[in-house]
Amino acid sequence: MKIGNYELYSIETSEFGLDGGAMFGIIPKQVWQVQAPSDKLNRINMVTRSLLLVNEHRKILVDTGNGTKWEEKYKNIYNIDTDRYSIERSLGKYGFSAEDITDVICTHLHFDHVGGNTKIDSGRIVPTFPNAKYWITKENWELANHPSQKDAGSFMEDDWKVLAQNHMIEIIDGRESFIDGIDIYLTYGHTSGLLHPIISDGSNKLFYGADIFPLAAHIPIPWVMAYDVQPLVTIEEKQRLLPKMQYEKWILFFEHDPLIQACTVHQDGKHYKMKDKVDISD
Numbered sequence: 001m002k003i004g005n006y007e008l009y010s011i012e013t014s015e016f017g018l019d020g021g022a023m024f025g026i027i028p029k030q031v032w033q034v035q036a037p038s039d040k041l042n043r044i045n046m047v048t049r050s051l052l053l054v055n056e057h058r059k060i061l062v063d064t065g066n067g068t069k070w071e072e073k074y075k076n077i078y079n080i081d082t083d084r085y086s087i088e089r090s091l092g093k094y095g096f097s098a099e100d101i102t103d104v105i106c107t108h109l110h111f112d113h114v115g116g117n118t119k120i121d122s123g124r125i126v127p128t129f130p131n132a133k134y135w136i137t138k139e140n141w142e143l144a145n146h147p148s149q150k151d152a153g154s155f156m157e158d159d160w161k162v163l164a165q166n167h168m169i170e171i172i173d174g175r176e177s178f179i180d181g182i183d184i185y186l187t188y189g190h191t192s193g194l195l196h197p198i199i200s201d202g203s204n205k206l207f208y209g210a211d212i213f214p215l216a217a218h219i220p221i222p223w224v225m226a227y228d229v230q231p232l233v234t235i236e237e238k239q240r241l242l243p244k245m246q247y248e249k250w251i252l253f254f255e256h257d258p259l260i261q262a263c264t265v266h267q268d269g270k271h272y273k274m275k276d277k278v279d280i281s282d
């Protein structure tokens, strides 16, 4: 799919699973398991899906997934599996390599969004994208380096320490556009200063849902994750975004839905829901 002067590609980087109860907050299991069946450990199937934006000057990756630095214990807890999808294979499918990437936009520094920023090579942690600038908001950078007890488990400094040592990180305010043709929307319900890229032209507008719309099942306003630091703020943010998304026919991109890359939304009875499925890479 092309928007403006960017060609868009959906880049699946891993499969994994998180506890369904944590993923759907106050929604009872009887209700959420119809949309997202769980395994015997109550984990639901998810993926990490990055968005690649390519124009004649840049190859920009939005988030990098779980990566491959995992110890066996955590790999088992989160059911992380790169047999089916990996960053290298998904980029390779479209003729790109890690060395081609000029920019990595980190929506926020949770491990399932930036684990692939770095990798282990001959026992050392090194940048996965040696020629890239990694863009991060100041607010999320500060939180990641001084997390609370609620979100400390979601931040792992191995995902960014070597990048900082190599001066590859660009800390941004996030209130103004920093790459041509990409607008920025910030949210605060899931984590502080979460950066949602928006790519638009006269006919299409794509919003990167990140963790306020992780799966298509999270479109209805009260379907909010228990991981969120301020769930009531997430609700307000969804309340503000969804009418605009419906009216202006935005394409909502899902980073974690195992089956749906993106969709348009509409109000269907009491709740907003998926309208039409959109395949980015077609």
Ligand SMILES: [Zn+2]
Pocket: 108, 110, 113, 190, 191, 211
């Ligand atoms: Zn997150």
